[in-house]
Amino acid sequence: MFSKSAKYYDEIYAAMGKDYSAEAEKARGFIQAHKKxxxxxxxxxxxxxxxxxxxxxxxxxxxxxxxxxxxLAVARRKYPAIRFRRGDMTDFDLKRQFDAITCLFSSIGYVKTKSRLHKAIKNMTRHLSVGGVLLVEPWFAPDQWNVGRVFTMTVDQPDLKIVRMSRSARRGNVSILEFRYLVGTSKGIEHCQEIHELGLFKHEEYLGAFQAAGLKVSHDAEGLDGRGLYIGLKPPSSSTSTVQIAR
Ligand SMILES: C[S@@+](CC[C@H](N)C(=O)[O-])C[C@H]1O[C@@H](n2cnc3c(N)ncnc32)[C@H](O)[C@@H]1O
Structure with a gap:
């Protein structure tokens, strides 16, 4: 997936202006407002x-x-005090529970299919304490995805130049992003390519996956950066309902 671009990931999103610390602050606000x-x-x-x-x-x-x-190698090198583990969101098993679980920047889309969406939400819910909160930032819905769009972005640092071009495509309800990178350093210029495939799920499919996992679910239309946010609370009893949908 990110095998070619992992080492440039931070530079690419910094150049695109992604404000991780503001997003983390907003995530904390949602967690504190919902966590029991x-x-x-x-x-x-x-x-x-x-x-x-x-x-x-x-x-x-x-x-x-x-x-x-x-x-993970980049994360571990930058933040040695934090424990990072390797696992698939659909079946990891840490044998412990957490008060909050976050799955941000549309990473959920990588599960690709509705059955794996259910598996991932159920598995994350299994790792939540009673009264704990799950935050999921969604990917595009099927009616929001446009094919044949071409985008470019650049990183322009003194010792690192990157041009990334991407093109959107679609196979059924799977969005496809073809990325081509031209990376220039003092050692030379290299070209690489990645294909990313992410499932396009409807609002109702996200809600359904949260409810099927036994979570009380609400939706915030803005979320952390305009992509929206699903917020699931693991209730004390087995009661499940949609508490609020503000789209
Ligand atoms: C768009 S990146 C987001 C990374 C990070 N959350 C951020 O905000 O920068 C998507 C991440 O999802 C990870 N990923 C994709 N499929 C996964 C899966 N099944 N289980 C766990 N992680 C997965 C990728 O390796 C990648 O790090």
């Missing part, structure tokens, strides 16, 4: 290079989990 458990253990699922995890570690006892060994 007393503890402060937090697991960032699909943590990538660990930037949200690091910001959140000012307030919580944080661990990170990701599938991609290269992303």
């Amino acid at each position: 458990s007393d503890g402060n253990r937090l697991l960032d699922v699909a943590c990538g290079t660990g930037i949200h995890a690091n910001s959140l570690s000012r307030f919580y006892q944080v661990e990170g989990l990701d599938l991609d060994a290269k992303m």
Whole structure:
């Protein structure tokens, strides 16, 4: 997935103006507004290079989990005090529970299918304490995805130049992003390519996955950066309902 770009991931999103620390602050606001458990253990699922995890570690006892060994290597090198584990969000088993679990920047889309969406939400819920909160930042819905769009972005640092071009495509309800990178350093210019595939799930499918896992779910249309946010609370009893939908 990120095997070619992991080492440039932070530079790319910094150049795009992604404000991880402001997002972490907003995530904390959602957690504190919904959480009913007393503890402060937090697991960032699909943590990538660990930037949200690091910001959140000012307030919580944080661990990170990701599938991609290269992303984890970057996270571990930058933040040695945080424990990062390798695992798949659909079936990891840490044998412990957390008061908050976050799955941010649309990482949930990488599960691709509705059945794996249910598996991932159920598995994260299994790792939540009673009264704990699950935050999931969604990917696009099927009616929001446009094919044939081409985008470029650049990183322009004195010793590192990157041009990333991407093109959108689609296979059924799976969005496809083809990325081409031209990376220039003093050692030379290299070209590499990655294909990312993310499932396009409807609002109702996200709600359904949270409810099927036994969570009380609400939706905030703005979320951390305009992508929206699903907030699930693990209730004390087995009662499940949608408490609030503000789209
Ligand atoms: C867009 S990046 C987001 C990373 C990080 N959350 C951030 O905000 O920068 C998506 C991340 O999801 C991870 N990922 C994809 N599929 C996964 C899975 N099944 N289980 C765990 N992590 C996964 C990727 O390795 C990648 O680090």
